[in-house]
Amino acid sequence: MWMPVCGLSRLISQTIVCARVTGVDLILVWTEGHAVACERLCPHEQADLALGHLSGRRLFCPRHAASFDLRKGTISHGWPSRPLRIYPTRIDDGQVWIDATAVNSPAI
Numbered sequence: 001m002w003m004p005v006c007g008l009s010r011l012i013s014q015t016i017v018c019a020r021v022t023g024v025d026l027i028l029v030w031t032e033g034h035a036v037a038c039e040r041l042c043p044h045e046q047a048d049l050a051l052g053h054l055s056g057r058r059l060f061c062p063r064h065a066a067s068f069d070l071r072k073g074t075i076s077h078g079w080p081s082r083p084l085r086i087y088p089t090r091i092d093d094g095q096v097w098i099d100a101t102a103v104n105s106p107a108i
């Protein structure tokens, strides 16, 4: 089930926007012309990734030095944590939509 979560113009102007989809906290990130949705808490020690910073398609955690590839969620080399969960998005009618079914499915 697809849900609209944020206006596209708002995401472009703010770069990182917090959202809550069916009880799950996540963030939307605008990077290199793409909208990416991912979990909000860092898989390492649950820092708030909404406070992180972007470099290209990498999102850097605000607490430690780990970063995540926003295409696949992979964490930077040497960290013992699982990848960041990435959720499907699409842009339609000036809105960013998220696949809420994927948000609620168990992590693989």
Ligand code: FES
Pocket: 042, 043, 044, 045, 046, 047, 061, 062, 063, 064, 065, 066
């Ligand atoms: S809490 Fe994010 S890298 Fe440690």
